[in-house]
Amino acid sequence: MRDLFRAGRSEAMAPNAMIATSHPLATATGIAVLREGGNAVDAAIAAVATQCVVEPQMTGIGGDCFVLYAPAGRDVIALNGSGRAPAAASVSTLKERGIDEIAQTSAHAVTVPGAISAWTRLHADHGSMPLDRLFRDAIAYAEGGYPITARVAFDWERAAALLADDEHARGLFLPGGKPIRAGDRHAQPALARTLRAIARDGAAAFYRGAVAEALVARLKALGGLHTLDDFADGETAAGYVTPISSNYRGYDVFECPPNGQGVAALMILNVLGGFDLADRLTLAERIHLHAEATKLAYHHRDVLIGDPEHLPHPVETLLSADTTATLRARLSREIAGRPALWHEPEHADTVYLCAVDRDGNAVSFINSLFHSFGSTRLEPATGVVLHSRGFSFRVIEGHPNAIGPRKRPMHTIIPAMLRKDGRTIMPFGVMGGHYQAAGHAAFLSGVLDRGMDLQEAIDAPRSFAFDGVLDVEPTVDEATRERLAAMGHKIQLAASPLGGAQAIWIDAERGLLRGGSDPRKDGMALGF
Template identity: 60%
Template sequence: MIACSHPLATSAGLAVLAEGGNAVDAAICASAVQCVTDTHMTGIGGDCFALYAPAGQPVRALNGSGRAPAAATPEALQARGVTQLTQASPHSVTIPGAISAWCLLHGDYGTLPLERLFAPAIRYAEEGFPITARVARDWAVFGSSLAPDGPAARLFLPAGRAPRAGDVLRQPLLGARLREIAARGAAGFYEGQTAARMCRHLQSLGGLHSEEDFHDGATTARWEQPIRAGYRGHEVLECGPNGQGLAALMILRILEGFDMGPQVAQADRIHLLAEATKLAYHHRDALIADPDHCRGVTEELLSDQVIARLRARIDPARAGTPALWSEPEHKDTIYLGVVDAAGNAISFINSIFHAFGSTLLDPETGVLFHSRGSSFRLEPAHPNAIGPGKRPLHTIIPGMLCKGGRAVMPFGVMGGHYQAAGHAAFLSAVLDRGLDIQAAMEEPRVFAFNGELQVEPTLPSDVVDALAARGHRIAPVAGPMGGAQAIRLDPATGVLTGASDSRKDGMAAGF
């Protein structure tokens, strides 16, 4: 079974499984397709994280987040008059890590050649693909950000406007890059003419990148130990820092001290989630960074002493003082999960950060660069300060639910900052109230963000009023909040149940 946020990715990955490919093969194939068809959300110029559970073996965490250029320091940027790392700044472009991650994952676990896995994506890039409804909606909302960058505007705003649902878009240069990577592996992206051209383009915009930085990017991905926490008789696994999975585990550990069952009023449950979210995110923003620069933070923040202290700060009847943070809002990501016939399971996420990433498109290679470096701080003393070879704080987090030492559900929730809170809300709905995974995804979403409680329009008005009465500053959101996919395994029967959030165009499918 495979669950993706775009139907063409699901169908491509399902075909790989049907041919005998494994979960890794299907995930790479599907992600490559989405780099073409969901180009405003993901791409080969982005980053990647994954949790992989080989059947009968421990779960492994893959960190495919890129690093800052060797010349990037707060002092160097300040000398250039940079006071803020904005979305469209070349200084917000770290060396993309996705291809490094794909190639490491494929080299260790893949079974089918990259030429086969990239074939659907190459076809869609070169021959064209139809714009789906949710993609068209996002393009119309965010497409104006492309206007300042001539190459990006020419490609993604044909005829001077955002494509509409049913329009066909082609990206032949992107297809050529995928052909290079299929033939040469990571070297096809991080070395040779492609790397030189990407570097030259970023330098022309004022970037501090060097060809050596790109060469180093080929080996930037690495295997790490996942971090974990118990919840209601299960174990929840996340990728560790520099991702925000630690915040998701903190929220769950705080909530485990409260009754979140079906007999608890909806407003009460939402209030507890909001308060736990504010506490966890406050610590995320102050302490989470490149893992080499925040050693010991996971153990400390998940300790019984810290969790008990944070839990005690929650007043069930009143909203606490909001914890504000200053990172840019992170929105755009794709998530997919796969389980193969042998029981291997992968939770996989790929992103270019903001909508259309940095909006900076290299006209010679067709690579759209992400904007992940805008998460860095410019204060030298902050653990997440930009620095040579550092990885920034990341919001993209794949999740894996385990029971009895066995993976039972790869899952993910898209939506930038919301992802950690989304993981906690989704798992609570499944484990505290027994909802099936599709119903858990469809529930109205809320998010305590920037001193407000964002609420989707489907949340009942009486619940909204009850939350306002507790002191929450309500901020209705007009559109859908994020998306989700999950596949649940029944260890007793071997049956797989898949779900794909209706907020996206995607689907779950199996055979």
């Protein structure tokens, strides 16, 4: 039990159903759907639609989506809702245009958005309520306005300079030339019209007709290679894939397969599984082991992971006992190893949510624009902010993550699911760009190695070995930072909070759901 004299929050507990999101209005939307008899999928779609309005810097319908869904008593299902590059995109085409790297605000950073394809596919197969009900709150907030919460305002201000470079984004998101402040009210009426059209006509309303025509025209005006055929193909782009998994401390950890980085999370856990990470270790020792395992796993991710149709090695090789043993042998418990060679761009703007309904169905759901406000390119008639996921493509022939016709780029957004003896125990996720795989491992270690409750594990000080630097949150004490520096780590205080997590633990024996939500964001876990 937490120290009630100290600031913090307790786990949420409920007997029937629960949802955890990074925004209070989204959590309220989801819990209302669950109370009305909607299932976990209904609640997740309703909540993320709301987040696409009230957290526009983090996510949107112009982004991508990945889902893990565990129907009660059945196997985990994975849905890949990431978009593809235009059919005309290639390394040679970009090089002919003098492009060696894809800029965040470039039209080439915009793959055909996959989120709506994923939502409608998941809804058709597993939802129970009509889309017009699920989108009701999102449409109302977009039309009538919503208050800006503290973390949203913090992110909004940091993105102001890029927003100012797009005339349409500037008009909508910088009224009077200034970012919206906490407590101010904001509306997106054009987005409300697009959401209403999707609620009425499904994915076709986004990938065909007036919306698609407007988006393609905007992208072409920016120099893009997109066509109406590319968007039409995007309507059915989302598809089910076989999840990957590894065992950690007797629990099966499920992730989506590449083109996501879930394999990196499993590789970190595999390496850490050879060490005793219980509380007798000092914080410095625990951070060091985690940092070294992260560097090893991410180096392999950067070199080997991209579109699954272009991988040089199967995932099974990366997760094999031989690979794990080789990586673990390279890890020193006393000295920081050389930093991995990082080649992928930094990005950190995503929303993650999870839900469990009264029947025990569990969903782990993540939706992203990539950067803050994505590419910052807004199509004004539709209200759609286009993501920047193609920014991670390499303009290098032969690289697994090289841009190519209808290829999917490497993604960092990864939902996760924990199971034991064939039973779902916990949907969970840690948003935050590169940090996500490392965050999954750190969170699970807190719960499974140290016996923390979900909220304690989420609240715990975070660190991240990235680009030759060990970022630590200011809550890591000075003595620990000095010890890590003595081990050879280049210490840097994190400029902003590392990631944001949500999780729900299903305690079937006690008929109890326990939930946690990250205080680094504005959201909460609620149940009934």
